[in-house]
Every structure is written in structure tokens, then in C-alpha cells.
Amino acid sequence: MTPTVTELLLARAADPSTGLLFEDRRWSWADHVQACAGHAAALTAMLRPGGHFGLLADNIPEFSFLLGGAALSGHVLVGLNPTRRGTALARDVALADCEMVFAEDRYLPLLSEAGVPVLPLSDLEPLREAVVPVAAKPEDLLMLIFTSGTSGDPKAVRCTHGKVAYPGAMLATRFGLSTQDTAYVSMPMFHSNAIMAGWSVGLASGAGIALRRRFSASGFLPDVRKFGATYANYVGKPLSYVLSTPERDDDADNPLKLVYGNEGAEADLAVFGTRFGCHVVDAFGSTEGGVNFGRDAGTPAGSLGRLLDGVAILAPETGKPCPPAEFDACGKPLNAAEAVGELVNTGGAGEFAAFVVAQGDLGPKQRPRFVRVVEALPRTATHKVLKRELAAEGVAEAWEVRYPGTRRRSQGRDR
Structure with missing residues (x-):
């Protein structure tokens, strides 16, 4: 939850x-x-x-x-x-x-x-x-x-409680942060990156939160050493600004283990990691936080990165996973029609099932088997729901709700 x-x-x-x-x-x-x-x-x-x-x-x-x-x-x-x-x-x-x-x-x-x-x-x-x-x-x-x-x-x-707390807990778990770590926050806290990828990460993991009044490229490494920072977040060009400072032979002699953010220049990711002896993860994600990618020094140029756990590419018509893309010798996709689909967070329909099971006034036979999202329900002139139209539309565009201990059904989308 x-x-x-x-x-x-x-x-x-x-x-x-x-x-x-x-x-x-x-x-x-x-x-x-x-x-x-x-x-x-x-x-x-x-x-x-x-x-x-x-x-x-x-x-x-x-x-x-x-x-x-x-x-x-x-x-x-x-x-x-x-x-x-x-x-x-x-x-x-x-x-x-x-x-x-x-x-x-x-x-x-x-x-x-x-x-x-x-x-x-x-x-x-x-x-x-x-x-x-x-x-x-x-x-x-x-x-x-x-x-x-x-x-x-x-x-x-x-920005709700969940929108702030969830990425903090997710990143703390993903990167294995704990009370033994220190999160360095120098991005402005009136923006979302500092709150969701910095402050809330420290809060969720129990790591110390080291605040810098304002970002300083020349002050970055001295601060990391002073505070014992093992984690730092960034947005935009700070990686480039830090890299533009004079290089020293002992730059990698610092406690920093991981730097996480978005919009970093691709060429800077590997250089920053090598120079300062840390791992750089540059992310792409939806504003709502439901779909996210992670890229690092090993990600191919121009790629958004790999899908994180719980995110899949599904065919809109069937809800089934799309096959991986195949390319010819010139890099042209050979199966674009099958490989291109919708980015979907597949972890939500499990939380829904757990919510339904937890309702004491719903017996097993009353639990919904399929869920379909519509913009509006068909209604009569007196605003009664036209159930027959809904029944006629069936479950072809609905998501199947999978409850623990129940067998999978063949109708509807696979969720």
C-alpha cells in the first residue's frame, strides 16, 4: 500500500x-x-x-x-x-x-x-x-x-501525500538506502525533483537529509565530503556544471555511491560516474509517477532506458505484452506494428484486488471479475443507467481482476 x-x-x-x-x-x-x-x-x-x-x-x-x-x-x-x-x-x-x-x-x-x-x-x-x-x-x-x-x-x-511518499519509498528500496546513508539535497525544494527524489527518499529510508541552501557546482564535492553524502539527486544541467569544475586526481575519493535525476546529458553520465567514483542513474517517467524508466552509463544512446518492475508495453487491442522489437542491419524496425504498444503500470489491478478482498460487506460472489474504465455511463432521458447497453458491450475492453486462489478466465484483457 x-x-x-x-x-x-x-x-x-x-x-x-x-x-x-x-x-x-x-x-x-x-x-x-x-x-x-x-x-x-x-x-x-x-x-x-x-x-x-x-x-x-x-x-x-x-x-x-x-x-x-x-x-x-x-x-x-x-x-x-x-x-x-x-x-x-x-x-x-x-x-x-x-x-x-x-x-x-x-x-x-x-x-x-x-x-x-x-x-x-x-x-x-x-x-x-x-x-x-x-x-x-x-x-x-x-x-x-x-x-x-x-x-x-x-x-x-x-502533490498528494502518496505522490510525495511513494517515489521516496520506491527509490529507497530500489537503491537499498538506509540510516547508514546521507541524501544530499541541493536542488530547490520548491520544485518536485528535490521533494520526490531527495527529501522523501531520505525520509523513507531513514537516511540523513543534507540540505544545501542553493546549488553550487564548486561546492558540490566539498559538501559531499563534509556531510558524508552517499546519495544525491539532480535535475537539468547540474551534472554538466559540476563536470566543468577543475578536475583533481582525488575527485573519486569521496563517499558518494549513487546520483539520481533526470534530463542529464547522455555524454555526462559515464564521465561523471568515472570521475567521482559513483553510479549515475538518469530517469524518465510520467508526471503522475506511474510509468518510469531508468538509464545509466550502459544505456544505448537515444534510449529512454529499461522499463522498471511493474511497467510493461501492452497491445491496446488485447492487453497482451508486445514482443520485443526486431531490427534489420540498418537499424530499421521489422515488426513495429506488433512491438509498439501502450506503457502500462501493471501493478495497480493487484492493489485493487486486495482492496476488494478487504471489504467486509462483499462476499466472494460479489467481487467484480472485470473492470472497464469509461468516460461516462450510457443513460436514459431520466438519467437511469442503461445496463443492457453495458451488458451488450461485454468485457472485451475490460481488465480481468485476478484474486489470490482464483483461476484465470479467458475473457477480457490480461491484467
């Missing part, structure tokens, strides 16, 4: 291992969670239940405390971009329904037109009152993250 950020935090509430590192300060996970609880109490005192608040800050400890506080209190953190100015920034605040904005002192002048109360982070006092964590579900909203706005005004993307 998909965890929530609240569950991941509470699992660390008594953990004495290092949870957060920033400059020369360190917090254990227990202290980190306690700080999140204090900020949760402060948010509860200032905002309506479930209210949204903006945060305009670099990667500082308060960002982590407020994100955890939002999870524990049921509020929604809106990550604001400090490159926005004046009316543009005020537009983002209004679009995200912020009741108030917290900001570092250096960014206060940018919020002169915010239109809502603005509180300096230096004036935000965490409360010592006991906090009863608000129950959260994976589909509950935790954060709004704005797109970069390269093709128009930035859009506020909904």
Missing part, C-alpha cells in the same frame, strides 16, 4: 540516527520530527483546518520542518519561486489560495504585493503544545508545486 508522509514521519519519531544536516548543524530524526510537530502546532494556531500557506525560502531547515508540519497538521504547503517578482508572485499566491506566506527576510521585499499576511520566518515560533497528527490518506493534498512556466504562466501542480 502507498504510505503517507505522516506515516513516514511518525515512523522516525524515536529514531536517534541523524535526520537533518545543514551547514554546521545536525538534528536526529527524533529531533527533526519533534520540530515538525512544533511547526504543525504553530500552523494549526494560525490557519484554518486544511488551509494553504506559501513558503518563500531557500533549502533551509525551516523548509523541512514546515513540510513535515503540514503533513502532521493537515495543511498544504505552497512552494513559491523566488525568481518570480511583483504581480507575478502575487498571482501565484492568489492562484494557490494561500492564507498567508512565510518568507526568509531576504525575500520579504518580493512580497510587497502579496495581498495576504506575510510573516518573516525569523518570527515563526514553533509551539511546544502536544500535537495529535491529523489522519491522512495517500490521496490527501500535501503540497502545491508550481511548474517552471516556460510555456506560459506557471501552473500549481497538486
